[in-house]
Amino acid sequence: MNPEGIKYHKEHTWARIEGSMATVGITDFAQEALGDIVYIELPELGASVTAGESMSDIESAKATSPVISPVTGTVKEVNSALEDEPEMINPDPYGKGWIVVVEITGQGDLLDAAAYDAFLKEESQ
Amino acid sequence: MSLVVIGSGPGGYVAAIKAAQLGQSVTIIEDTEVGGTCLNRGCIPTKALIASTSLLSKARELDKYGIDLNGTVSPNLEKIMARKDKIVSTQVKGIRGLFKSWGIKLLEGKGRLLEGKTVEVLLNDGSSISIEADNIIIATGSSPAHIPAFPVDGINVLTSDHALVLTEIPKSMVIVGAGVIGCEWAFIFRELGALVTVVEMLPRALATEDTEVSALIAREMKKKKIKLMTETSVSKVVVESDHIVTKLLNGPDVVAEKMLVSIGRAFNSTGLGLEEVGVKTGKSGEILVDEQMRTNIKGVYAVGDVTGGMLLAHTASAEGIIAARNICGQEVKMDYSCIPAAIFTSPEIASVGLRDFQVHEMGIKTRTGMFQYRALGKAHAIGEIVGFFKIIADEETDRVLGAHVVGSEASVVIHEAAVAIRNGLTSKDLARTIHAHPTLSEGLMEAAEDVHGEAIHLPKK
Numbered sequence: 001m002n003p004e005g006i007k008y009h010k011e012h013t014w015a016r017i018e019g020s021m022a023t024v025g026i027t028d029f030a031q032e033a034l035g036d037i038v039y040i041e042l043p044e045l046g047a048s049v050t051a052g053e054s055m056s057d058i059e060s061a062k063a064t065s066p067v068i069s070p071v072t073g074t075v076k077e078v079n080s081a082l083e084d085e086p087e088m089i090n091p092d093p094y095g096k097g098w099i100v101v102v103e104i105t106g107q108g109d110l111l112d113a114a115a116y117d118a119f120l121k122e123e124s125q
Numbered sequence: 126m127s128l129v130v131i132g133s134g135p136g137g138y139v140a141a142i143k144a145a146q147l148g149q150s151v152t153i154i155e156d157t158e159v160g161g162t163c164l165n166r167g168c169i170p171t172k173a174l175i176a177s178t179s180l181l182s183k184a185r186e187l188d189k190y191g192i193d194l195n196g197t198v199s200p201n202l203e204k205i206m207a208r209k210d211k212i213v214s215t216q217v218k219g220i221r222g223l224f225k226s227w228g229i230k231l232l233e234g235k236g237r238l239l240e241g242k243t244v245e246v247l248l249n250d251g252s253s254i255s256i257e258a259d260n261i262i263i264a265t266g267s268s269p270a271h272i273p274a275f276p277v278d279g280i281n282v283l284t285s286d287h288a289l290v291l292t293e294i295p296k297s298m299v300i301v302g303a304g305v306i307g308c309e310w311a312f313i314f315r316e317l318g319a320l321v322t323v324v325e326m327l328p329r330a331l332a333t334e335d336t337e338v339s340a341l342i343a344r345e346m347k348k349k350k351i352k353l354m355t356e357t358s359v360s361k362v363v364v365e366s367d368h369i370v371t372k373l374l375n376g377p378d379v380v381a382e383k384m385l386v387s388i389g390r391a392f393n394s395t396g397l398g399l400e401e402v403g404v405k406t407g408k409s410g411e412i413l414v415d416e417q418m419r420t421n422i423k424g425v426y427a428v429g430d431v432t433g434g435m436l437l438a439h440t441a442s443a444e445g446i447i448a449a450r451n452i453c454g455q456e457v458k459m460d461y462s463c464i465p466a467a468i469f470t471s472p473e474i475a476s477v478g479l480r481d482f483q484v485h486e487m488g489i490k491t492r493t494g495m496f497q498y499r500a501l502g503k504a505h506a507i508g509e510i511v512g513f514f515k516i517i518a519d520e521e522t523d524r525v526l527g528a529h530v531v532g533s534e535a536s537v538v539i540h541e542a543a544v545a546i547r548n549g550l551t552s553k554d555l556a557r558t559i560h561a562h563p564t565l566s567e568g569l570m571e572a573a574e575d576v577h578g579e580a581i582h583l584p585k586k
């Protein structure tokens with residue numbers, strides 16, 4: 001279900017960690033729950049983010065909610081294509097819908113794909 | 126009994142008509158144009174422009190509404206300004222017509238107080254006359270504040286007055302001051318296509334509003350790519366031939382084609398003979414009045430912006446009516462506890478009563494109800510899902526103390542909360558009033574329900 005090789009935060013975000021860099025986005029479950037995404041407030045380049053804390057706000061047709069960072073570090077890249085097309089997140093949350101790249105100094109309590117799948121199952125009961 | 130009113134903005138002209146209705150013989154003096162700032166350089170012309178820019182913004186989203194556009198959509202500033210001018214001149218004629226119908230004599234010139242309740246008028250044709258009156262109302266309003274640091278020239282460095290007569294859309298604009306006027310202009314220019322930067326000294330835009338209102342509008346600015354820089358102030362303005370460099374105390378230089386200065390208003394209290402007659406003014410030149418709009422000199426009243434305070438057209442008018450009624454022997458006082466106000470940003474903002482930070486400062490225990498526009502069917506139907514309704518009620522008595530609405534038609538929706546506050550109604554009174562479906566007003570009802578966690582369209586808390 002959720003792709004292997006990336007780590008998941010219980011607040012429905014993911015991190016693809018490669019060396020000291022992590023690409024971060026929201027999970028398929030999150031995009032599904034939010035519905036059509038209409039806006040994402042992207043963090044600024046150079047901003048620091050903290051695992052377990054909000055790094056940006058995302059707005060959909062249904063709700064406005066914080067995006068909880070799965071990692072701690074400094075924002076090195078932002079997906080500025082989302083400024084004009086935030087709806088790209090919906091069909092491809094793990095690909096074109098990535099949000100930021102963070103140079104990491106730490107990470108939250110992250111799950112692998114199987115554990116996140118199990119967590120989602122548990123939550124839905 | 127005779128009354129002379131100096132200034133014919135919403136304070137003065139309303140006072141004049143009310144006094145005439147109550148049987149006074151009224152003369153009103155105006156040095157520019159009837160209707161004052163509000164009609165000629167304020168509320169009405171800006172809202173006429175906003176009508177054009179909101180339509181422009183909708184037109185850019187036609188596809189979203191399932192409408193194909195065969196061509197392009199673009200603003201034509203000349204026509205937009207002409208439309209605005211026509212609206213203003215029609216309204217001006219309307220006020221002149223009202224003066225005629227109520228037998229109010231209009232003198233076009235500059236008024237000044239002399240001893241013994243005499244007003245000297247320097248008429249626009251150069252002649253001057255003196256008139257005596259039993260009572261005088263000063264309603265001379267306010268003008269854009271000038272600070273030497275900002276070299277306002279009307280060409281590159283503008284005030285709101287100049288912005289209203291621009292003939293070309295600037296490519297970029299730096300706006301100094303994120304108050305009501307600065308924020309309204311930011312959205313207007315952005316919608317017209319200018320790159321807009323707003324510089325504000327305080328930590329947030331619209332600092333007199335509820336903090337959640339400021340947060341939402343800051344986000345909407347971001348969405349529209351209006352750059353808002355808070356907690357920075359301008360240290361130097363360098364005007365070059367084709368651009369302006371704004372140097373900030375803490376931040377990078379901002380380069381823009383034009384600058385709009387909206388840092389406050391100056392009270393029109395000089396040259397009025399106030400000192401000679403002994404009318405007391407405050408630190409900033411505002412005329413000091415009591416709750417009956419009386420100055421310290423018997424028979425001399427003052428209303429509207431020139432008295433400081435809220436700087437709102439409807440406050441000026443309400444004060445004008447209070448002054449006129451007191452002059453006619455009715456003992457009435459001005460009540461400032463429930464004055465709704467609207468800000469015509471995109472989306473609109475409206476508020477009445479207490480803000481979150483005031484409640485905090487006053488140490489009142491409250492409950493807050495919140496409801497999002499995006500939870501309303503009507504908001505989706507009209508494609509306006511941004512915004513919220515917020516109600517602050519007293520924890521003990523449940524009386525509504527404040528209401529804040531950001532979103533489409535907020536300026537219309539707010540008034541039932543004003544009725545509630547004015548009449549001491551509770552959040553439950555609002556919640557139990559049946560609201561028509563589907564309307565945006567339902568959002569205020571749901572926010573009222575949410576005060577007690579009982580909103581139907583919100584999940585269990």
Ligand SMILES: Cc1cc2nc3c(=O)[nH]c(=O)nc-3n(C[C@H](O)[C@H](O)[C@H](O)COP(=O)(O)OP(=O)(O)OC[C@H]3O[C@@H](n4cnc5c(N)ncnc54)[C@H](O)[C@@H]3O)c2cc1C
Binds near residue numbers: 236
């Ligand atoms: C850009 C802008 C947008 C605004 N938008 C809104 C809004 O949406 N809603 C709102 O409620 N308020 C708004 N305001 C504020 C509103 O315009 C003022 O609060 C209101 O006009 C105050 O009314 P007033 O009668 O006190 O004074 P004014 O409207 O300023 O009128 C005073 C009049 O007296 C004349 N005068 C001055 N001195 C003399 C003299 N010696 N002799 C004769 N005449 C004299 C002046 O020329 C003027 O015509 C806005 C203001 C601006 C600048």
